[in-house]
Amino acid sequence: MAKKQKAWIHVGMPGAGDVVELALAHHHAALVELGVASLAQSTAESFRAAVEMTRSHKDWGLKRADVEGQWTRLVRRASKSRCDLVFSQSLLAAATAEQVALLVDALAGHQVNIVVTTGLDDEAAAVAQWQAACRKPERLHVIETDGLEPAQVWKAFGKLVGFGTASLGLTGLPSASAALQTLPEALREVERLARRNASLEVRLEELDRKRRKLKRRLHSAA
Template sequence: MAKNHAFLLVGPTIPRADELHDVLLREGTLLADAALTTPDVTQADLYRSAVEVLRTHKDEGLKRKDVEGSFARVVRRAEKRKAAVLFGSDAYAGADEAQRALLLDAMSGFRTHVVITAERGAPGLDDLIDGWAAQLKPSRVHVLTLEEGEPLEGLLARVVELARVTREADLEKRIVKLKKKRSALMEQLEEIRSADQ
């Protein structure tokens, strides 16, 4: 069975990032148009997951046990959706190579797409892209440049369009595979009929 897609918004710039998940929940119809859903988590869950991934619990005044397993819980709840999912945090942009590897390993049940969102010409953007591209197939690293003052809803509409195009490409591939399988079965049927005559 094919894995579902996961679209992970990593920033470094996400407008109103502290409201991202709440806005995603309100945009259910928009997400449904691309067969997308969100994990059953809160904005606070995503915050703790980012703190865990980046190992910044001390800087945030937390103990490791306060955030331990947070990212795994988010991923488990995403997997329960049994559909393509969208979630993220601008803090994920700060992950180093080892932290990205752990994050992607936790998401191994998905075909993970990283969506980098940044203002045009943001410093360090090339390094961020290269870092993720070194750990994912290039076709699964997407960069959306933001215009100054672009609202979160506009960004989400572009991410949803990306998910819709990805879904269409998947369906096209399935159609091609089914046609090949049908041709092979038709050949087998013809062989059987010829042998019977």
């Protein structure tokens, strides 16, 4: 019997663990070479998928149509690589049991593993919520981030998934600054602004799509 591809879902809140989402997008191409495919190739993609799965589009000033089908598209695209899959987005910490189940349904055929980084407002509840997504208890992993630098969290995450991070540096990642780790309120504000920027990026992509569609119509009518 062929070995199942693994799917690694990282759930966390703003803090040292926030670096995972950014690093996965930044090193997407290099990770594929190492046998790991990030579902999202940008933070805008991961944001849009998490918004869809948590049904929080209205909170971000988006329409349902802006995010509809995003999660399934990302899973299908990444699955073509035949690599293990990986995804990280802090909004997933707020997912309900039903939303978790829907997210996992799209990963049928994969061995689902959940990685939780500490710092959640209600850590025990989140762990219990995501435990249901794992068929076996040993597939739920918790990384204690207290006292860890972002690079250490990234290294620990890579070790769990099965890739080394020595050549996958964090240079240029905006949330990788250790100076903010003692400022939880500042971190939450950075998170809010980052998600808002991602929301605006989604809107700009939609406007550009409509512009191209209108241009084609005008060209056909000419």
